[in-house]
Amino acid sequence: MKMLKMKNISLLIVVLFFVTLLPLLMDSCKPSQKVAAKSGVQLWAENCQRCHNTPSPNTFSPEQWETIGMHMQTRALLTQSEREKIVAFLKQ
Numbered sequence: 001m002k003m004l005k006m007k008n009i010s011l012l013i014v015v016l017f018f019v020t021l022l023p024l025l026m027d028s029c030k031p032s033q034k035v036a037a038k039s040g041v042q043l044w045a046e047n048c049q050r051c052h053n054t055p056s057p058n059t060f061s062p063e064q065w066e067t068i069g070m071h072m073q074t075r076a077l078l079t080q081s082e083r084e085k086i087v088a089f090l091k092q
């Protein structure tokens, strides 16, 4: 009988632990929002130097950046909005 009670209490503790942790765990699903908030410069600096040196904006013309952007979007596995932000930055 005593053993059973102990078990119930530890079960309760485990359940409480997860209930309090759940909001935190769900919060960790939010980085996508943070990613969405990133600027073109940030995305450019973080993504484009993984494979080669980061080409500076004045290396290519705006038209060329448009094409390169599409090419590198598939290479860097970027979303469309990430690519658009990076290309917008590079065209400046």
Ligand code: HEC
Residues within 6 Å of the ligand: 044, 047, 048, 049, 050, 051, 052, 055, 068, 069, 071, 072, 073, 075, 076, 077, 078, 086
């Ligand atoms: C997964 C690796 C990878 C990532 C990430 C990557 N690139 Fe590239 N990039 C390459 C490879 C490989 C080449 C050369 C071959 C080719 O063009 O496919 C290249 C070539 C280039 C070139 C040269 C094109 C030319 O005609 O001279 C530019 C400019 C460029 N990348 C820009 C970028 C930009 C901007 C980003 C960020 C959005 C980026 N790259 C991210 C792999 C990558």
